[in-house]
Amino acid sequence: MRKLVPLLFCLTTASAFAQDALPPADMPLLDALGRAPSAANIERDVRTLVGFGTRHTLSDTVSATRGIGAARRWVFDEFTRISKACGGCLEVRYVSGTVQGEPRIPGPVEVVSVIAIQRGSVDPNRYVIMSGDIDSRVSDVMDATSDSPGANDNASGVAGTLEAARVLSRQRFAGSIVYAALAGEEQGLFGGKFLAEEAKRRGWRVEAVLNNDMIGNTRGIDGVHDNVTARVFSEGTRVTETAEEARARRFTGGELDSPSRNLARYIARMAAHVPNLEVMMVNRLDRFGRGGHHRPFNDLGYPAVRVMETHEHYDRQHQDLRTETDPQGQRRVYGDTIDGVDFAYAAKLTALNVVALAGMAAAPPPPAEVRIEGAVSADTTLKWKRPAPAQATNLAGYRVYWRLTTEPQWTRSRWVGDVEATTLRNIVIDNCFFGVAAVAKDGSESPVVFPGAAGSFGGY
Known part of the structure; x- marks a missing residue:
C-alpha cells in the first residue's frame, strides 16, 4: 500500500x-516606540486646540487666540519646536489652495494645512504619511462662529500626529515621513485633496497614508466601553483601476488585496508592538456613507487607510453644545467637549501609527x-x-x-x-x-x- x-x-x-x-x-526599537507616546502631551495639545474656540474652515484667520488661523499657526509653531529639538530634522511648511463655488465653501477661501517632512536618509522620495484634521464644526456645517471645541473630532488626531513627530524625529529612517494637520475636512476633504495633488505633482512615491480621524473616544453610543481596540478602514479595489486591470483581477483575484487592504493588514500586525491593543480591520473605504481625509489619496491611487476608535458616540460629533431631555426623561449632553477624550487610549492609537510608520520607513521599498x-x-x-x-x-x-x-x-x-x-x-x-x-x-x-x-x- x-x-x-x-x-x-x-x-x-x-x-x-x-x-x-x-x-x-x-x-526592540519597535517595542520601545510602541510605549513611547505620552498621554500627557496629547492632553496638553488637545486642550490647546480646544482653546481656540472654533476651528471651522470659514472661521477667523486673523485673531491670535480664536479661529482656524490661530490654530494652524500654533500647529506650525509646534512642528517648528519639534524640529528645533532634533536639530532641524523637519521641513515645516504650509500647503494651501483656494476653494470657491462649493456647497460648503461659497468662497473664495484659502484652505491651509500644515505639514512637517522628516527626510529619509536612503530613499527620501519614498513617503509614509500620518494625518489628522485640524478643523471642527457644530450641527450647522456652515456655522463658523459658534464654539466648536472638536476635542475628539479631530483635535485628538492632530495631537496624535504632533506626538508621533516628537517620538519619531528622535530616530533616523531610510524613507521619509510626513506629519500633516489637514484643513477643510468637514467642508469637503480639501486639505487632503491639495496634499495628494502636490504629492502627485512632485512625483512622491507614497507608500502609505494613515489618516487619524477621532482616536480618543472609548465610550460608544452603543453602551460599550472599549479602550483596547482600534479600527482600520481600507478600500478594496482601487478606484483608479482600468478596464484591462479589472479583467485581469476577475481571473486572478485581488479584490481583497489592494495596497490599502494590505496596508491595513500591516498595521494590524504591528499592533503586536503596542501593549494591550488589537486592531479590527474593516473592509470598507470608511464608515457607512461617510468620509475622511484618506479618500483624496485613494482617489489618486495611493494606499491610504483610516485609523480610529472602535465605538463612536454620535452625540459628541457635529453637535451644538447643549443639554436636552429625551422622551424617556433621560438627560442627554451634546457636543464634542474635552471630557469625552480618553488620553491614554489616544496615546495607544498614536503608538499604533508610530510603529507602523517606523516599520515602513525603516524597511526597503515594497x-x-x-x-x-x-x-x-x-x-x-x-x-x-x-x-x-x-x-x-x-x-x-x-x-x-x-x-x-x-x-x-x-x-x-x-x-x-x-x-x-x-x-x-x-x-x-x-x-x-x-x-x-x-x-x-x-x-x-x-x-x-x-x-x-x-x-x-x-x-x-
Whole structure:
C-alpha cells in the first residue's frame, strides 16, 4: 500500500523552509516606540486646540487666540519646536489652495494645512504619511462662529500626529515621513485633496497614508466601553483601476488585496508592538456613507487607510453644545467637549501609527512588478523586481507570504533571501493568495504586495 502524503494545500509551515541567515525576528526599537507616546502631551495639545474656540474652515484667520488661523499657526509653531529639538530634522511648511463655488465653501477661501517632512536618509522620495484634521464644526456645517471645541473630532488626531513627530524625529529612517494637520475636512476633504495633488505633482512615491480621524473616544453610543481596540478602514479595489486591470483581477483575484487592504493588514500586525491593543480591520473605504481625509489619496491611487476608535458616540460629533431631555426623561449632553477624550487610549492609537510608520520607513521599498505563475501545476512561482541599490542599501532580502483565500490575515510565510524569484513546491496556486514583502537587515519589513496591478504599491 502506498504511503499517503498529507495534503499540504497551502498549509506548509514557514519553519520547515528557512533559508540562509534570517534577519532578526525581535524588534526592540519597535517595542520601545510602541510605549513611547505620552498621554500627557496629547492632553496638553488637545486642550490647546480646544482653546481656540472654533476651528471651522470659514472661521477667523486673523485673531491670535480664536479661529482656524490661530490654530494652524500654533500647529506650525509646534512642528517648528519639534524640529528645533532634533536639530532641524523637519521641513515645516504650509500647503494651501483656494476653494470657491462649493456647497460648503461659497468662497473664495484659502484652505491651509500644515505639514512637517522628516527626510529619509536612503530613499527620501519614498513617503509614509500620518494625518489628522485640524478643523471642527457644530450641527450647522456652515456655522463658523459658534464654539466648536472638536476635542475628539479631530483635535485628538492632530495631537496624535504632533506626538508621533516628537517620538519619531528622535530616530533616523531610510524613507521619509510626513506629519500633516489637514484643513477643510468637514467642508469637503480639501486639505487632503491639495496634499495628494502636490504629492502627485512632485512625483512622491507614497507608500502609505494613515489618516487619524477621532482616536480618543472609548465610550460608544452603543453602551460599550472599549479602550483596547482600534479600527482600520481600507478600500478594496482601487478606484483608479482600468478596464484591462479589472479583467485581469476577475481571473486572478485581488479584490481583497489592494495596497490599502494590505496596508491595513500591516498595521494590524504591528499592533503586536503596542501593549494591550488589537486592531479590527474593516473592509470598507470608511464608515457607512461617510468620509475622511484618506479618500483624496485613494482617489489618486495611493494606499491610504483610516485609523480610529472602535465605538463612536454620535452625540459628541457635529453637535451644538447643549443639554436636552429625551422622551424617556433621560438627560442627554451634546457636543464634542474635552471630557469625552480618553488620553491614554489616544496615546495607544498614536503608538499604533508610530510603529507602523517606523516599520515602513525603516524597511526597503515594497517589491515592484510582482508576478505569479503556477496554473495547472503543483508549484507556485513568484517573481518581482529589486529597487536600484542606492534606494535599498538596507535590503536583506524578501519574504513570501500566503494564506487561504478566506483568511483575513497573512498566516504563512517563507524567508527566501536576496532573490528576484522563488518557487513554492507543492503549494497549489488555486488554493491560496500570495504576496511578497521586502525585509531590511534589521528585520523591518514592508507591507505585503499582492501580484499584479491589483496589489501594486507602485514602482521605483
